[in-house]
Amino acid sequence: MSRAKYDILEDGPDVLCIVDVGEDCMSVTNDAEAVVTELAGRLNGRRLEYIDTMGERDQLLVKDGKFAGFAPIPRPCSSCGKATGDVEERYSFGIYAGKLCLKCCSNYRDNCGEGQPQGDVTELDEFERGGYDAIHGEG
Numbered sequence: 209m210s211r212a213k214y215d216i217l218e219d220g221p222d223v224l225c226i227v228d229v230g231e232d233c234m235s236v237t238n239d240a241e242a243v244v245t246e247l248a249g250r251l252n253g254r255r256l257e258y259i260d261t262m263g264e265r266d267q268l269l270v271k272d273g274k275f276a277g278f279a280p281i282p283r284p285c286s287s288c289g290k291a292t293g294d295v296e297e298r299y300s301f302g303i304y305a306g307k308l309c310l311k312c313c314s315n316y317r318d319n320c321g322e323g324q325p326q327g328d329v330t331e332l333d334e335f336e337r338g339g340y341d342a343i344h345g346e347g
């Protein structure tokens with residue numbers, strides 16, 4: 209099998225994204241080590257992402273100029289819009305609060321259960337009166 213073939217799809221300030229265009233050759237997934245070694249020099253701290261032959265977008269982790277594994281693309285926080293890598297589905301007082309980064313969790317009185325127990329609605333009088341919005345937090 210010959211080496212993977214790819215095109216550069218995006219050459220932005222934060223990310224270099226390639227797309228697998230190979231046929232009858234290795235996929236970027238299977239040739240990741242060589243692809244990363246080839247591109248490491250032009251990353252300058254940027255993320256390396258790739259779109260595989262199935263159209264799935266993933267991240268190629270790079271450590272010391274070498275391939276260090278695959279990872280999901282950091283998703284943007286639904287509150288501040290930053291893709292910080294710690295964005296997860298968060299719940300506050302048992303109510304779905306959104307896909308939030310850790311920083312935005314601090315807008316919630318129970319910190320979305322981060323580092324402390326999830327809030328208990330029955331202990332929150334304001335909830336009944338509509339004084340506190342567990343869906344949007346205080347921010």
Ligand SMILES: [Zn+2]
Pocket residue numbers: 285286287288289290308309310311312
């Ligand atoms: Zn956020």
